[in-house]
Amino acid sequence: MNDNNEHICIRCGSPTISSTTIRQSANPLYPITVTQYRCTNEACQKAADNKQAELLKQRLEREEKSKKYHPIKKPEINP
Ligand SMILES: [Zn+2]
Numbered sequence: 001m002n003d004n005n006e007h008i009c010i011r012c013g014s015p016t017i018s019s020t021t022i023r024q025s026a027n028p029l030y031p032i033t034v035t036q037y038r039c040t041n042e043a044c045q046k047a048a049d050n051k052q053a054e055l056l057k058q059r060l061e062r063e064e065k066s067k068k069y070h071p072i073k074k075p076e077i078n079p
Helices: 042-069
Strands: 015-023 032-039
Touching (some): 032 042
């Protein structure tokens, strides 16, 4: 067993590279750190990016809709 931080892509089994991005949250004192594992297989990663972009678009559309019904913004806590 090797216990280094190497991750294997769940989609194609290629090794992945981790990249950490800091995202600004609603509270500037607590930025959200997001660690993503990018596949070294370009085609696989591209497909994953497309899927994620689509999910994000759907989420934004849903949020946009819910804003119309619930004008008061609630803080969102992601686990
Ligand atoms: Zn992959």
